[in-house]
Amino acid sequence: MLKILDRYIIRKFLSTFFFMLGIIMLLAMVFDIAERLSDFIEKQASFKAIVFDYYLNFLLYYGNTFSSMIVFIAVIWFTAKMAQDAEIIPMLFSGRPFIRIIRPYMIAATILMLLSLVLNHFVLPRANRVRLDFEESFYRDRLLVENYNAEFPGNELVHYSTYNSEENMINDFVIERYDSQNRLIHFMKARTASVIPGVKRWRLTDVFERKVSYSDTSGTSKGEMESIIQKHQLTENHLKDTTLPYNVDDIAVRDNVVEAMTFRELSSFIAKEKAKGNPSVAMYEIELYQRSSYPFATYVLTLIGVSVSSRKKRGGIGINIAIGLLFVFIYIFAMKITTVAATTVGFPSVAAVWLPNVMFGILALFLYRIAPK
Incomplete structure (x- = not known):
């Protein structure tokens, strides 16, 4: 049974996430239109195809791709705002353990994680097929x-x-x-x-x-x-x-052709490419494993976000946002390093995908232990 505190934090979490997601995707779409407009006009793409075949699927793909990072920034933003408004302190002084305050965060993170899993494994492969067909027809460079x-x-x-x-x-x-x-x-x-x-x-x-x-x-x-x-x-x-x-x-084939494959299709494709000795197999395996690892990163980044931003700081929300962005950059950098290791020196793909989550999971537990109780 959800209490008033649970509903309050979940509502803040989800509303902040979807607001930030909408703003970021709107900006991304505007920049993409500015870059692709001449191609659309030159190839005479119809308005219906641009909106429904391309940009609808564009928003689904990139919104889901960056959802974990947006979750992190959203958690830091509204939690830091609560800390600055002295809302966290009464929760702690009421006798509730810190883990009780974490519970609604994890409930909201679970909702977003399940949504991302469904999109990754069932919706996006078919949506990407339509998007990539449009790109191939109207602006993609020659292969x-x-x-x-x-x-x-x-x-x-x-x-x-x-x-x-x-x-x-x-x-x-x-x-x-x-x-x-x-x-x-x-x-x-x-x-x-x-x-x-x-x-x-x-x-x-x-x-x-x-x-x-x-x-x-x-x-x-x-x-x-x-x-x-x-x-x-x-x-x-x-x-x-x-x-x-x-x-x-x-x-x-283009490397991104795997984005349009379902789990079963991609698994079969990887098996065939392994039999052919294709050096790009590691990239295809990374795509397969990331469909599960990215959603689960939501838990790790949520716990880090709460632990970092639940303490009121002199610098205000700006300090918390800066710390959050630093963690995001380190996380992306770690993912790039492990991906390069998998594609160039034979590092196992499944380890390359999950290792950043494990490393930051350990960091999240450490930050949770030193967070204000």
């Missing part, structure tokens, strides 16, 4: 991939030098296939490659193909030259059409 290497099932290696989404063309396309004993059995190189729309058929130009067969399992080939086929596969206009078990979307 350029360089020096791609991947291993596909069946001991098949794929490499190319560059891919340009504007031309939909791959340059220096190489396929190598090996048998179970890691012996080369097929090598094919094309100057350019492109996918015929709607099917997994590829159009290759200036193809060089080499096939090797072996007479036994010991690795001895049937005569050095007889078993090797070396020729240029040239048809009319130097073209060759062939079927491959993958599409261009399988070997040339």
Whole structure:
């Protein structure tokens, strides 16, 4: 049963949070409109698409992304205001333990945490799909991939030098296939490659193909030259059409494509990319784990915010806000460090995502212990 104190603090918490969220998202939208307006006009984007396909989903995505930080600032703001107005002192002098005052904060934090979890796992992937489709159509820069290497099932290696989404063309396309004993059995190189729309058929130009067969399992080939086929596969206009078990979307994707995947889709995508040896797997795993770690950071940041701002200070609210912003910057910096460690030196992705929460959780418990009781 919620008491008057609980309802009072929860109402202040949620109202301050949503007010700050609205102000920050409004400013973000204004800056984004100023930057994208010329693209919208040039590509003749409709008003309905801009509002409902882009900005509605834009607000959902970025509002949820920064919700934990906004929670922190909101808690510090209204708690410091209560401390300055001498509302915290009567609560403590009434005989209530400090943890009793913390309870409504955690109830409100739970509401926001559950809301963020639902958005991250069920709503945002579908909303991001619409937003990213709009961006792709009206203003996103061309996709350029360089020096791609991947291993596909069946001991098949794929490499190319560059891919340009504007031309939909791959340059220096190489396929190598090996048998179970890691012996080369097929090598094919094309100057350019492109996918015929709607099917997994590829159009290759200036193809060089080499096939090797072996007479036994010991690795001895049937005569050095007889078993090797070396020729240029040239048809009319130097073209060759062939079927491959993958599409261009399988070997040339934007990093943020994972934002539009549900939990199951993203898990399956990560498994496929691991099998291909994609060096960007750590980034995809971080996206997966952050969908849960970010909402739970709400508890940690709420406890820090209450512990820091519940004491009345000579500098007023400004000192508390400054301390809060310092913690936010340190938290973001810690997340960046662990993310870079995961993507560059092989630090486990799940540890990279949760370690800042653990570190700041320990700090939150320390600040709680020294907070005024």
